[in-house]
Amino acid sequence: MRSTVSVIKADIGSLAGHHVVHPDTMAAANRVLADAKRQGIILDYYITNVGDDLELIMSHTRGELDTKVHETAWSAFKEATKVSKELGLYAAGQDLLSDTFSGNLKGMGPGIAELEVEERPSEPIAIFMADKTEPGAFNFPLYKMFCDPFNTPGLVIDPTMNEGFKLEVLDVYEGQSVLLNSPEEIYYLLGLIGTMARYVIRRVYRKADNMIGSVTSIERLNLIAGKYVGKDDPVLIVRLQHGFPALGEALEAFSFPYLVPGWMRGSHYGPLMPVSQRDAKATRFDGPPRLIGLGFNLKNGKLTGPSDLFDDPAFDETRRVAAIMTDYMRRHGPFMPHRLEPTEMEYTTLPTIIEKLKDRFKKEDSVKAKPSVYASKDQGMD
Ligand code: F6R
Ligand code: MG
Incomplete structure (x- = not known):
């Protein structure tokens, strides 16, 4: 099915x-x-949140970008926004960039990840959802899960994974994508995906049979709207077991609280802290960036679960290290590399400061001018 x-x-x-x-x-x-x-538009669903993001998980047989499914999500967000406004909640409706729904939700603000599969007899999946970061934040764990045998021994031990995977990398600035083979091209792959703001691993396929292994949401609201209007907090669906990463291999990729861009005012690097649904709220310095993971089985289009995957003492140490990293990063205050590079900050105050000071800057003939690193996104400053 x-x-x-x-x-x-x-x-x-x-x-x-x-x-x-x-x-x-x-x-x-x-x-x-x-x-x-x-009405039979969807067969099953689960609603949750991570931080300020309302997450709709829906299963159905209508395929990707289906008008009825997307319209359902849109109505859900609209109805939720109505309540948000009635209660005077903060930033009510912030991610809904348009007033009218037309066909599907692409480019309208909500983040979308859709995984269409021919169900295996047992179809285990994990859904990862993060707040206060952006889609490229999943590059690191996806690499670990699908390309790194030190994380995923299945790449060595399981003959169905031996051939490796193909990773589709999207350049969100240029709107183009490239398919790279792992393990043969991992150095090229890493050359791109280390630049989290620009290159995002959108999909992963198993080489042996082209079966899809994962899908990431790729929306970057600031790029959609031309100016910053909200966060791009991402979601990721991973297919598990039997030739894909085992559940534990997928989770292992999050055991190191690596640094991601986002956090306070979308302008700081901070550790990604995996938490239970209970702790899925952004508090300290509006963070630190949080991640939840839910495990499901998909059968005949219905969802069994979830299991709250990080609700587990096995991740206490990851959280403790993340808390230490939080202290360490915070002590940098407004200095990089805690603060993001100017081109990636949510609040672009730097041009305003430079404008205000422009008459006070004095020419220094002894210093040869370099091209401005702040002038454009094309200068490798991502
Ligand atoms: C970042 C985020 C928060 C806000 C911050 C200021 O994604 O959601 O850190 O940027 O709380 O919010 P405003 O500007 O609405 O007061
Ligand atoms: Mg958010």
């Missing part, structure tokens, strides 16, 4: 700052999804 899991998320406003979704807004979204399930 061919079925699709659609994970669609948006920040439609949150309680006491950008930190957590209010339960009443989730209840409003739930009414819409329950109705869509009654």
Whole structure:
């Protein structure tokens, strides 16, 4: 049976700052999804949040970019926004960039990851959802899961994984993508995906049979809207087991709290902290960036689960290291590399400061001028 899991998320406003979704807004979204399930548009669903992002997980047989499924998500976000506005929640409706729905949600603000598969007899999946960071934040764990045998021994031990994987890397600035082979081309791959702001691993395929292994949301709201309007907090769906990463291999990729861009005012590097759904709220310095993971089985288009994957003492040490890193990074205050490079900051105040000071800068003939590193995104400053 061919079925699709659609994970669609948006920040439609949150309680006491950008930190957590209010339960009443989730209840409003739930009414819409329950109705869509009654009508048979979707077969199953689960609603959750990470920080200020409302996450709709839906399963169905309508394929990717289906108008009815996307319209359902749009109505859910609209209804949730209504409640958000009634309660005076902060930044109500912030990620909904358009007033009218036309066909599908692409380019309209919500983040989307859709995995369409021919169901295996058992189809285990993990869904990872993060707040206060951006889609390129998943490059590091995807590389670990699908390309690094020190993380995923299955690449060596499981004959169905031996041939490796193909990774589709999207250049979000130029709107073009390239398919790279692992392990043969991992140095080229790493050359690109280390630049998290620009290159995003969108999909991974198993080389042996072209079966899809993962899908990442690729929306970058600041690029969609031309100016910063909201966060690009990403979601990732990973297919597990039997020739794909085992659940534990997928989770192992998050055991090191690596640094990601985002955090306070979308302008700082901070450690990605894997937490349970209970702790999925952004508090200290609006973070640190949080990640939740949910495990499901997909059968006949229905979802069994979830299991709250990071609700586990095995990740206590990761969280402790993340807390230490939080202290370490915070002590840099407004200095890079805690603060992001100017081209990637959510609040681009630097041009304003330079403008204000322009008459006070004196020419120094002894110093040869270099091209401005702040002038354009094309100068390798991503
Ligand atoms: C970052 C984020 C928050 C806000 C910060 C300031 O993605 O959501 O860190 O940027 O709370 O928010 P405003 O500018 O709305 O006061
Ligand atoms: Mg968010």
